[in-house]
Each structure stands twice: as structure tokens, then as C-alpha cells.
Amino acid sequence: MKDMDRLSIYIAGLFVREALYRSYKPLSTGRGFWRLIIETFMPQPSDDVATYNAKWFIGGMLSGLFMAIWIPLFVMASRSIGLYYTSELLLISYLTMVFLLSIIIVFDLIHQVVSSIKDLNLAEVLERLPIDYDTIEKAASYSILIGGGVSLLLGMGVSVGLITYIVTDNPYAIVFVPLGFLSSIFIIYPISLIVFRKVSSSVSNMVSLIIYTLLVAFTIALYVQVIGLSDPATVYDVLFSYRWAYPLSFVYLSTIGFDPYGFISSMIFLLIGILGSVIIPSRYGIKLHQVFFEKIRSHRIVYRRRITLGFKDVLLLLRDRARSKQFYGQIAALVTPSIIPLMIPRIVSIIRATEYYHVLFIFSLYGLLAYIISVIVSPILVFIESDKTDVLRRNPITFPDVLYGKVFASLILVQPIALFYMILTIYSTLDPLIALVSYYSFNTYWIMGSTINLLIILKILWNNKSAWTELSLGIIKRLLATILSMLPLLIFTPFIFIAYILDVSSAILVSMIAPLPIALYAMFESLRERIV
Amino acid sequence: MTKREYNVWLRVLIVAEKLYVYYGDFPALKDINLSIEPGKLNILLGPNGSGKTTFLKTILGILKPRHGKISVYGFTPWRDHVKIKKITGYVPEDDILYHSLTVKEYLYMIARIRGIPRDMVDEAVERMLDAFQLRGKSDEFIGSLSHGYKRRVLLAEAFIHNPQIYLLDEPFIGIDPRLARALKNVLREKVREGKLIIVTTHILEIAEAIADNIILLYNGEVKAVGKLEEILEEAKAGGLEEAFLELTMSYQSVREIIRALMG
Numbered sequence: 063m064k065d066m067d068r069l070s071i072y073i074a075g076l077f078v079r080e081a082l083y084r085s086y087k088p089l090s091t092g093r094g095f096w097r098l099i100i101e102t103f104m105p106q107p108s109d110d111v112a113t114y115n116a117k118w119f120i121g122g123m124l125s126g127l128f129m130a131i132w133i134p135l136f137v138m139a140s141r142s143i144g145l146y147y148t149s150e151l152l153l154i155s156y157l158t159m160v161f162l163l164s165i166i167i168v169f170d171l172i173h174q175v176v177s178s179i180k181d182l183n184l185a186e187v188l189e190r191l192p193i194d195y196d197t198i199e200k201a202a203s204y205s206i207l208i209g210g211g212v213s214l215l216l217g218m219g220v221s222v223g224l225i226t227y228i229v230t231d232n233p234y235a236i237v238f239v240p241l242g243f244l245s246s247i248f249i250i251y252p253i254s255l256i257v258f259r260k261v262s263s264s265v266s267n268m269v270s271l272i273i274y275t276l277l278v279a280f281t282i283a284l285y286v287q288v289i290g291l292s293d294p295a296t297v298y299d300v301l302f303s304y305r306w307a308y309p310l311s312f313v314y315l316s317t318i319g320f321d322p323y324g325f326i327s328s329m330i331f332l333l334i335g336i337l338g339s340v341i342i343p344s345r346y347g348i349k350l351h352q353v354f355f356e357k358i359r360s361h362r363i364v365y366r367r368r369i370t371l372g373f374k375d376v377l378l379l380l381r382d383r384a385r386s387k388q389f390y391g392q393i394a395a396l397v398t399p400s401i402i403p404l405m406i407p408r409i410v411s412i413i414r415a416t417e418y419y420h421v422l423f424i425f426s427l428y429g430l431l432a433y434i435i436s437v438i439v440s441p442i443l444v445f446i447e448s449d450k451t452d453v454l455r456r457n458p459i460t461f462p463d464v465l466y467g468k469v470f471a472s473l474i475l476v477q478p479i480a481l482f483y484m485i486l487t488i489y490s491t492l493d494p495l496i497a498l499v500s501y502y503s504f505n506t507y508w509i510m511g512s513t514i515n516l517l518i519i520l521k522i523l524w525n526n527k528s529a530w531t532e533l534s535l536g537i538i539k540r541l542l543a544t545i546l547s548m549l550p551l552l553i554f555t556p557f558i559f560i561a562y563i564l565d566v567s568s569a570i571l572v573s574m575i576a577p578l579p580i581a582l583y584a585m586f587e588s589l590r591e592r593i594v
Numbered sequence: 595m596t597k598r599e600y601n602v603w604l605r606v607l608i609v610a611e612k613l614y615v616y617y618g619d620f621p622a623l624k625d626i627n628l629s630i631e632p633g634k635l636n637i638l639l640g641p642n643g644s645g646k647t648t649f650l651k652t653i654l655g656i657l658k659p660r661h662g663k664i665s666v667y668g669f670t671p672w673r674d675h676v677k678i679k680k681i682t683g684y685v686p687e688d689d690i691l692y693h694s695l696t697v698k699e700y701l702y703m704i705a706r707i708r709g710i711p712r713d714m715v716d717e718a719v720e721r722m723l724d725a726f727q728l729r730g731k732s733d734e735f736i737g738s739l740s741h742g743y744k745r746r747v748l749l750a751e752a753f754i755h756n757p758q759i760y761l762l763d764e765p766f767i768g769i770d771p772r773l774a775r776a777l778k779n780v781l782r783e784k785v786r787e788g789k790l791i792i793v794t795t796h797i798l799e800i801a802e803a804i805a806d807n808i809i810l811l812y813n814g815e816v817k818a819v820g821k822l823e824e825i826l827e828e829a830k831a832g833g834l835e836e837a838f839l840e841l842t843m844s845y846q847s848v849r850e851i852i853r854a855l856m857g
Contacts, residue, residue, distance in 0.1 A: 459676075
């Protein structure tokens with residue numbers, strides 16, 4: 063096809079190969095069985111396009127399995143106690159959310175690819191060759207498609223589709239869930255290319271970050287409002303009435319069954335997406351130049367050693383357009399569903415009428431959410447090191463220095479969210495004490511989650527002498543790290559709920575004390591001054 | 595350890611014995627036996643890929659040897675690397691720096707990481723900005739600096755804490771003649787102060803001009819060690835270039851390069 067610039071696609075392949083090589087040179091692959099596993103399941107620089115895409119597909123399937131494995135368990139449980147509609151509603155809400163999450167995943171992928179190309183200076187090598195800069199920028203945008211983004215989402219779609227089929231007995235789910243995922247990437251990808259090119263590069267980093275975060279929060283809020291908070295009849299009504307709209311056409315076909323309107327709409331979305339993904343990248347490449355020629359007032363980062371390292375991470379993240387959007391975009395996506403109820407007057411009046419200790423308990427549970435979010439977003443603070451890890455290696459910096467510096471950085475970076483929660487809690491409860499408890503819970507659980515997750519991620523990457531990127535961790539290791547990080551939460555959450563059944567005040571106490579040892583230890587360690 | 599051996603140990607601060615370092619299955623350093631003393635300007639000389647950077651990284655504890663021993667101030671580098679890095683100023687070959695920090699922010703961070711007390715950080719940073727003529731660039735992002743200025747930032751990073759050991763990997767590449775001359779004089783002064791200095795280079799003129807002790811590396815092996823005169827005598831050569839080609843048996847490859855370039 064004329065629009066698919068051959069040279070750009072060739073360069074896109076080079077970008078992917080180079081990013082893979084720089085993320086794990088042979089030095090870091092280890093030996094024996096572990097090396098065999100890594101080479102079999104993780105994309106390698108020596109792989110051709112088909113092979114590493116196949117590996118991304120498998121990785122996507124595992125992620126999809128992880129995302130949806132609890133659905134059949136929950137549906138079976140609710141059906142066994144006669145709540146048939148609940149399970150149907152859950153599935154519809156879940157699929158809608160998953161399709162929307164795939165949009166966030168696509169944005170995240172674009173940020174990852176742009177960050178990798180920029181951080182690793184992949185374009186610089188080509189700038190001195192007689193290649194038009196447009197071609198290099200187009201290559202950057204193509205590398206999102208051929209670099210594994212499509213395969214990853216397709217893999218996720220296949221897993222979620224199979225699980226949906228098991229639950230609904232609707233064979234269309236096997237086809238239309240993966241097609242829904244594909245449509246997500248094919249529709250969002252060209253739109254985001256235009257946005258990146260036209261809007262993101264012309265406004266300041268902070269403005270573009272706020273716009274992006276609000277956009278993510280608004281999208282999620284809209285769907286949570288429509289799907290999550292209505293009664294079954296309304297949900298079916300909305301689903302039927304809007305079965306021509308994206309992503310509800312795919313949800314309808316996957317849960318209810320075949321419908322000509324839904325089918326035609328879905329195919330049109332897919333077709334528009336494919337055409338957009340072919341045509342738009344050939345017109346709008348990703349802007350790669352991020353030139354910092356302006357002078358600024360330098361921050362005097364002179365604190366205790368680990369805090370100084372933490373502030374370094376804060377500055378690196380906030381000054382990186384792609385990474386900061388990735389960080390706050392993920393937080394916005396995960397936080398929004400829990401914020402919406404607190405903005406609905408009907409729910410607020412119920413909260414205000416509820417017994418004091420129960421309200422206190424509910425708000426202390428925001429810590430659990432903070433824990434989950436911290437596990438998901440904290441790794442970004444490792445990936446901002448990218449190919450600059452040599453700075454850590456050539457200076458007297460230990461593993462704990464990096465770990466506790468990053469824990470501190472993540473705590474600083476999440477403060478706008480934690481404070482927003484506190485203000486919202488004051489508004490909905492009219493009680494400063496409850497607000498303080500929710501702020502305390504948010505922060506202590508956040509510290510615990512980020513400490514455990516960063517400990518695991520850094521343990522995996524510490525001896526990796528090449529760049530630290532998403533590629534060097536790979537999907538399997540990242541999933542493993544996420545599951546391991548969630549284990550403490552899985553262990554003490556039941557204790558908190560058992561305590562709640564027995565006595566509310568003791569449940570509050572358990573929930574408040576649980577994260578304290580690790581949080582205190584991490585804060586104490588981040589204040590440590592001595593080098594060795 | 596006898597008293598005599600102990601006295602030798604005190605004087606000789608870096609000792610490598612039968613040292614082998616590998617990249618995967620590739621031996622980057624082979625059977626290295628060296629004693630390096632302070633109070634001398636040690637030049638690690640060798641062509642590209644001879645193992646100079648690998649040796650410096652092994653001294654610093656970034657790379658772990660597969661066989662043999664290495665001791666720095668009595669420490670084992672790969673095990674006690676933080677202690678060694680604390681007393682070392684290292685200039686790497688590549689300009690790896692955080693691009694989105696300003697020069698001043700980066701130096702503040704390095705000063706604190708290297709343990710300079712908080713009330714002395716400003717003075718140390720200001721001194722480095724003046725010494726390496728970075729004052730005009732202090733509030734600019736490192737990513738916007740030219741290669742030469744990035745090298746200056748790396749030199750400032752190495753000198754900021756007045757270390758005991760200087761490991762400088764190709765420090766004269768990319769800096770202007772004024773700074774190069776100043777650096778040579780400073781290194782000479784540091785030698786007089788009894789600091790341990792190892793400078794790598796593949797430029798023979800620099801080695802000839804400043805070396806007290808030359809270590810010639812080729813294909814990961816030490817081919818010659820000694821003063822300039824001793825190396826010339828060993829190679830029976832009139833100049834260092836001739837000695838270098840003789841000791842590394844490179845005459846044939848020089849002829850091949852000329853033939854290829856001339857077509």
C-alpha cells in the first residue's frame with residue numbers, strides 16, 4: 063500500500079530491535095533453565111517481527127487471564143445463590159470497563175514506546191544519515207503497531223473472550239471480545255497520534271498532563287455512571303439502545319448474542335480503525351524532539367541522601383511528558399470509580415446518615431485501593447531510569463538507597479491525589495477526623511504497596527546492566543511481581559473483614575495498624591544518611 | 595603477611611592477580627597481573643576493545659571477575675563496591691547523565707550521594723562550576739548541552755568530593771585545549787598529593803606527554819608495563835607509536851587498513 067512507507071516500517075523494526083537489545087543484552091539473560099524460559103517467552107533482539115509478536119501475544123493472553131480469571135468464580139458464586147441478574151450485570155459492566163481499560167492500555171503503550179525511543183536516543187543514530195526526519199517520526203508511530211501493541215491486546219482479548227464464552231455459553235464472545243480489543247487499539251491509536259502531534263507538543267507539560275488526566279477520569283466516570291450505578295432494566299435498556307455505539311456493540315454481541323445492528327456497527331468500527339491506523343501514521347509521526355533549551359531556576363535538591371535521590375526521581379518524572387502522563391493517567395483510571403460515589407448527593411446523604419464507626423471503617427478502606435494503585439504505578443519510577451542506570455552504578459549508591467528513594471518519590475508524587483481524597487472525604491462526611499483517617503490510610507498503604515512492589519521489581523532488574531524499561535522486565539515477570547506484591551493484601555484483607563463482622567472498631571484498628579510496620583520502616587530507611 | 599609484605603601492600607593500592615573478566619563467553623580481560631601505586635600518573639594505553647574500560651569498571655566493582663583476584667585499598671571491588679566508589683572519582687567513556695536535570699541539580703545530587711555534608715554542598719558545587727567553566731550552563735538542562743559540556747559535567751562529578759582514586763576513561767576526548775591543559779596540570783598536582791590516578795587513552799601523544807607509568811593493554815592482555823623509556827627499550831623502538839605497533843604486532847593490520855582505505 064502506497065501509504066505504508068516501506069522505509070518507515072523498516073526503521074520501526076530497527077527501533078523495536080534496538081530497544082529490545084538495549085533492555086536486555088546477553089549479559090542479563092542469565093544461564094540454564096532461566097535463560098531458556100526468558101528466550102522462549104520474552105521477545106529477543108534476534109527475533110523476527112512474527113516471532114516477537116507471537117511472544118507478545120502469549121504475554122497478552124496471560125495478562126488477559128489474570129484480568130478475567132476471577133469472573134467465572136464470581137459468576138458461579140452469585141448464580142449458586144440465585145443472583146442470576148447480578149452475574150449478568152457484572153459481566154456487562156466488566157466487559158465495558160475492560161474495553162475502556164484497553165483504551166488506557168493503548169495510551170500507556172504509546173507512552174511506553176515514545177519514552178523508550180526518546181530515553182534510549184534511538185532516533186539520534188538515524189539523524190546523521192540522509193533520512194528525512196518525517197520518516198523517522200513515522201517510524202516511531204509504526205513501531206507501536208509492529209512492536210507488539212496489537213499482539214498484546216489481541217492476546218488479552220482472546221483470553222477474556224474465552225472466559226466470557228465459558229460464563230455465557232455465547233460463542234460470539236470468542237470472536238467479538240478480541241475484535242473489540244483490536245478496534246480499541248486501531249481507533250485510539252490514530253486519534254492519539256493526532257492529539258500528540260497537534261495538542262500535546264504545543265502546551266506546557268503540566269497543562270497537557272492535567273488535560274490528559276482529566277480526560278481519562280472523565281471517560282471512566284462516564285461509563286461507571288452509565289453502567290455501574292443503574293438497575294438491571296436500565297442497563298439492558300442502555301445496552302440495547304446504544305448497541306451501535308463503541309464499545310457497547312462489542313459488549314452486546316459478546317454477552318447477549320448476535321444482532322445485525324451490533325454486528326454492522328462493530329465491523330464499521332473495526333474497518334474505520336484499520337483504515338485510520340494505516341493512513342494517519344503516514345501523515346502524523348510522533349514528535350520525538352524534546353529540546354530543553356530554556357534556562358530554568360534549578361531546584362536545590364540538598365536533603366538527606368535517599369530523599370535527594372527521591373527528589374531526583376520526582377523531577378525526572380514530572381519533566382517527562384510521556385512518563386508523567388503514564389503515571390497520573392493510570393492513577394486517574396483506577397481512582398475515578400471510587401471518587402464518583404462521593405460526588406453524588408444521594409450517596410453523600412446516605413453516608414452522612416450512616417453510623418459513625420461504619421463510615422470511619424469504609425473510608426479507612428481507601429488504603430486498600432491506594433495499595434493496589436501503588437503496585438500498578440510504582441514500577442514507572444524504575445523505568446524512568448531507562449538507560450541512565452550507569453549513573454547509579456558508578457556512584458556509591460546501594461540497593462536500599464534506590465529502593466527507599468523511589469518509595470519516597472512515589473509518596474511525594476501521589477500527594478495531590480491523597481489530598482484530593484481527603485478534601486472529598488471532608489465534603490462527604492463533614493468530619494475532619496474521618497478525613498484524616500482516610501488520608502493516613504491512603505498514605506500508609508501506599509508506602510507499603512510501593513515498597514513491596516519496588517523491592518520485587520528492583521530485585522529483578524538490579525543486576526541488569528542494560529537499560530531498565532518495560533521490555534527488560536517483560537510481561538511475565540511484571541505479572542509475577544504484581545501477583546507477589548498483592549499477596550500481603552490478600553492475606554490481611556480477610557482479617558480486616560472478619561474483624562468488621564465481629565466488631566467495627568477493632569476492624570478499624572486492624573486496618574490502620576496493618577500497614578504501619580512496613581510504612582514506618584520505609585520512612586525511617588528513607589531518612590537514613592550514612593553511606594555504608 | 596610478613597611486615598615487608600604489609601609495607602608493600604600499604605604502598606600498592608590496586609593489585610590484580612590472574613584476573614579474568616568475561617562478557618558472556620567473551621574474555622575481555624585475560625590473566626591480568628598488575629600492581630598499581632599512588633603518586634604516579636598511570637596511563638592505561640590500548641587500542642579500541644583492548645579492555646581498558648573493562649579494567650576500570652572491574653576496579654570500581656561494576657564488573658565481577660570470573661577468575662583471579664583484585665584488591666583496591668584492601669577491599670574486594672565487586673563485594674565492597676560502595677566503599678570503593680565513595681573514595682573514587684570516575685569519568686566514564688559515555689556521556690550517561692540525566693538529561694532532564696539541570697547541571698546544578700545534578701551536581702547537588704551527586705554531592706549528597708557522595709556524602710558531602712549538607713552545609714558544604716553549595717561550596718563544593720560552586721567550586722566545580724568554576725573549575726570546569728560550567729557557571730554559564732548551571733541552570734540549563736543537561737540534555738541541551740554539547741558533548742564537550744557533558745564531559746565537563748562528568749569531570750565535575752568525578753572531582754567534586756576530592757577523592758583518593760581517580761579513574762578517568764578517555765578524559766581528554768571532547769574537551770577544549772585550555773581545559774585539557776588545565777586537567778593535565780591538575781592531575782600532576784593530584785599525583786604529588788599522593789592520589790592514585792589511572793587515565794585511559796588510545797592517543798599516544800597524551801600518554802607520551804603525561805605518563806609516569808604506562809600499562810599497555812591489547813586484546814585483554816597486558817603487553818607491557820613500565821616507564822616510557824622502559825617500554826621503548828623493551829620494544830627496541832624510537833617512539834611510542836613504533837613501540838605500540840611492535841608490542842601489539844599491529845604492522846600487518848595497519849597495512850590492511852591503508853590498503854582498504856585506498857581502495
